Ligand SMILES: Nc1ncnc2c1ncn2[C@@H]1O[C@H](COP(=O)(O)OP(=O)(O)OP(=O)(O)O)[C@@H](O)[C@H]1O
């Protein structure tokens with residue numbers, strides 16, 4: 001569990017139960033899933049602590065979305081078990097789990113505008129977020145001027161932010177994010193990353209976030225789960241992954257990528273300094 005600064009929530013939201021960080025919240029035991037005879041999740045066992053931010057990192061087709069869908073409850077496992085606060089949820093339907101996801105393709109309602117999408121879930125469960133909290137989130141995500149737009153009028157990054165807001169207003173027990181930053185770039189990406197982190201800390205939200213990007217995973221999260229071809233390659237704190245890579249996959253695909261990026265940036269700044 002990370003001990004990085006900023007771990008404590010800045011304020012105590014009134015309508016959310018606060019629990020001490022560091023207790024085991026989610027546990028997956030020997031999860032297996034195949035599609036059409038192809039093993040997609042191969043004996044996945046892991047624990048997530050209450051309030052942690054976890055990144056799932058790995059190549060395309062490696063099983064990241066399937067793993068999120070198993071946790072969410074829209075994909076049934078072939079074998080293995082999933083526990084939430086010690087309770088067996090393996091066969092509990094999605095609606096009763098109280099988790100929520102931002103899908104890779106956003107899955108926004110095209111017949112509703114941006115604001116209506118954001119508050120949609122509150123219709124059935126009013127009071128989860130106050131009007132002020134909704135406004136704060138809209139501001140935090142920079143969506144004020146887009147609220148009346150139809151979904152088709154939004155850019156990819158704006159849709160992504162609407163999808164984030166729609167999910168976060170529901171203050172799910174576990175927030176699942178499938179590549180929430182892939183359509184964002186540069187400074188906006190960095191600031192949204194910061195916002196996700198701030199919101200997760202403030203609401204003590206256990207967050208599991210899928211990404212392709214090692215830098216994103218290692219800077220955003222308390223622990224990183226690296227999966228490759230359906231197997232856990234390494235699960236650890238960013239400094240463990242960097243300092244003690246467990247195998248050649250981590251070394252070659254994750255660390256070498258970071259090294260190349262770092263060297264490129266260094267050489268760029270050295271050139272500029274020399275001018
Ligand atoms: N419903 C399904 N039916 C059949 N095969 C599936 C299904 N869902 C996923 N798969 C297969 O399982 C494998 C893992 O897919 P998954 O979507 O979990 O990968 P991913 O790591 O999220 O990839 P990406 O980074 O491209 O989103 C792929 O080979 C995919 O084709």
Ligand SMILES: [Mg+2]
Nearest residue numbers: 064065066104
């Ligand atoms: Mg995916």
